[in-house]
Amino acid sequence: MTREPDERATGSGSSGDHQDRRLLLQCRTSQVTRAAEVADRPGSGLVVTAERDNLRGCLGRVRHLLEVDHYRRPVLLDAARYAGAGRLPASAGFDRRWIECQRDLGLPVLTDSGYLAPDDMTGLVGILEGAARLGDATAVLPVHPGWLADRYARNALLRYVNAVGVPVAVIVERPPDPVDGTAALVGLLHLLRCDVPVLLLRAGLSALGALCSGAAAAAIGTDSALRQLDLPAGPPGHHPPTHGHGPSALVRQCLSHQPLTEIEATRRRHPDNGMWQCRCATCDGRDLGWLARLPEEQRAPLAARHSVDVLLDLRAELTGPSVQLNQWSWQARCAAAASRRREVGWDRLPTLDYWQRAIPAPTSASSAVPAPRRRRPERTGFRRVPSGPIGSD
Numbered sequence: 001m002t003r004e005p006d007e008r009a010t011g012s013g014s015s016g017d018h019q020d021r022r023l024l025l026q027c028r029t030s031q032v033t034r035a036a037e038v039a040d041r042p043g044s045g046l047v048v049t050a051e052r053d054n055l056r057g058c059l060g061r062v063r064h065l066l067e068v069d070h071y072r073r074p075v076l077l078d079a080a081r082y083a084g085a086g087r088l089p090a091s092a093g094f095d096r097r098w099i100e101c102q103r104d105l106g107l108p109v110l111t112d113s114g115y116l117a118p119d120d121m122t123g124l125v126g127i128l129e130g131a132a133r134l135g136d137a138t139a140v141l142p143v144h145p146g147w148l149a150d151r152y153a154r155n156a157l158l159r160y161v162n163a164v165g166v167p168v169a170v171i172v173e174r175p176p177d178p179v180d181g182t183a184a185l186v187g188l189l190h191l192l193r194c195d196v197p198v199l200l201l202r203a204g205l206s207a208l209g210a211l212c213s214g215a216a217a218a219a220i221g222t223d224s225a226l227r228q229l230d231l232p233a234g235p236p237g238h239h240p241p242t243h244g245h246g247p248s249a250l251v252r253q254c255l256s257h258q259p260l261t262e263i264e265a266t267r268r269r270h271p272d273n274g275m276w277q278c279r280c281a282t283c284d285g286r287d288l289g290w291l292a293r294l295p296e297e298q299r300a301p302l303a304a305r306h307s308v309d310v311l312l313d314l315r316a317e318l319t320g321p322s323v324q325l326n327q328w329s330w331q332a333r334c335a336a337a338a339s340r341r342r343e344v345g346w347d348r349l350p351t352l353d354y355w356q357r358a359i360p361a362p363t364s365a366s367s368a369v370p371a372p373r374r375r376r377p378e379r380t381g382f383r384r385v386p387s388g389p390i391g392s393d
């Protein structure tokens with residue numbers, strides 16, 4: 001495993017900007033070995049999500065990753081107490097041992113927050129003020145999307161986030177009916193322009209959109225269940241299957257992960273549409289069908305490596321100094337991806353439509369998303385991305 005450079009934050013009080021618009025890979029404890037291999041590259045890092053409330057197992061695996069495997073990219077820990085059938089509410093207090101163990105490992109401190117249900121103002125204040133009292137923590141906010149889509153709830157959220165002044169790591173639940181997905185994204189864009197560094201965790205390709213919109217860092221999941229937060233389903237202890245369609249790979253021009261079997265079948269139907277050849281370091285110019293033809297044991301690891309290669313390439317292409325220009329580039333990519341999906345007969349991806357509508361068009365006289373009013377000193381290692389009016393940066 002690569003030992004240099006050491007990009008990992010050196011302690012809970014680090015003021016470095018190592019997390020600056022970093023694209024992290026979010027995996028479960030049991031996936032750390034493979035995820036660490038593919039995310040051991042500049043601009044990347046890991047978010048490790050505890051499985052079935054096994055916080056001790058998560059901490060032990062990450063200690064091994066740091067002290068034995070000498071992983072040197074940033075690592076964040078996600079207690080995931082907000083997820084699953086037995087999830088805790090936002091009013092649940094933090095586990096001091098979880099906080100102390102992150103400090104002991106020299107990691108940025110993320111709170112082990114419960115789920116923030118609609119209208120739970122007490123829970124919101126509890127998480128933010130609890131994080132502020134810790135002094136070095138990022139407040140994890142696993143929110144019902146109504147907090148972002150509803151104007152009144154959003155205004156309350158933004159007011160408290162700015163007032164308390166701790167960095168936040170937001171996890172947005174999949175919008176249930178009747179929550180408008182575009183409105184939830186507009187709310188996320190407002191949150192990303194707050195006075196504090198904002199991270200987006202447990203996301204899909206929206207992680208790239210968030211980085212284009214000023215997120216300090218964003219995490220994309222290794223499987224579909226870690227690429228969004230779903231409503232809990234089934235009895236306590238039930239975990240939805242995550243590998244129903246076999247390994248998936250990112251199709252760059254469609255901005256989506258698709259099962260290898262579906263990629264290969266579609267490629268055979270549309271062999272000449274220019275979507276399949278991949279110039280990433282893993283594929284080296286081959287068309288994506290080669291992944292489906294690999295021996296079974298090699299398919300998932302190489303598909304994952306290809307996907308991270310492409311994601312990091314996209315991050316490098318899309319995140320320049322101007323947030324406004326980055327957003328327009330992302331908007332154009334979403335429009336092109338929706339078009340390419342139509343060409344090959346794949347389902348519409350609502351997220352691509354949400355992003356196109358949520359970002360103000362280049363012809364708008366001014367952005368619907370306000371510029372930040374002030375900056376705060378930071379003690380967490382996360383730095384917010386400067387932004388400004390159109391054409392000023």
Ligand SMILES: [Zn+2]
Nearest residue numbers: 278280283306
């Ligand atoms: Zn590739």
